[in-house]
Amino acid sequence: MEGIQNFLEFVIEHWTSVVVIACIIFLIVTRIKAFFSHSKEERIEIAKEQIRQAILKWVADAEVDYAEWQKSGAIKRSQVIQKIYTEFPVISKVVDQDSLVKFIDDAIDEALKTVREVVDNNPEAIKTGE
Numbered sequence: 659m660e661g662i663q664n665f666l667e668f669v670i671e672h673w674t675s676v677v678v679i680a681c682i683i684f685l686i687v688t689r690i691k692a693f694f695s696h697s698k699e700e701r702i703e704i705a706k707e708q709i710r711q712a713i714l715k716w717v718a719d720a721e722v723d724y725a726e727w728q729k730s731g732a733i734k735r736s737q738v739i740q741k742i743y744t745e746f747p748v749i750s751k752v753v754d755q756d757s758l759v760k761f762i763d764d765a766i767d768e769a770l771k772t773v774r775e776v777v778d779n780n781p782e783a784i785k786t787g788e
Contacts, residue, residue: 698751705746710765716741717769721777738766 720734
């Protein structure tokens with residue numbers, strides 16, 4: 659009986675801490691459940707969407723890295739693909755790698771068009787890295 663009384667006194671004295679800890683545990687459990695509720699295909703689609711958003715920067719970085727080189731498209735493409743597989747390891751588990759490579763190539767081509775438009779409008783951007 660004394661143990662229960664001590665426990666209740668502890669809860670009464672530290673009720674704010676108990677509530678905060680309970681909320682943190684609840685949020686962590688909710689996030690973990692949400693993560694594991696996605697199927698492998700859904701996680702791959704999420705990664706593809708994130709790739710679309712990040713690939714423009716990677717293409718621009720590759721253009722800056724190899725700005726002085728002529729005919730370095732294959733090297734730039736390789737650098738971007740390496741970053742994609744490094745940042746999103748879940749896509750290495752895709753069964754149909756051919757369609758994934760086509761998706762990546764299309765995304766790189768779109769980003770390259772955008773980068774070239776920016777460079778055509780501001781030729782100094784590639785030299786200054788802006």
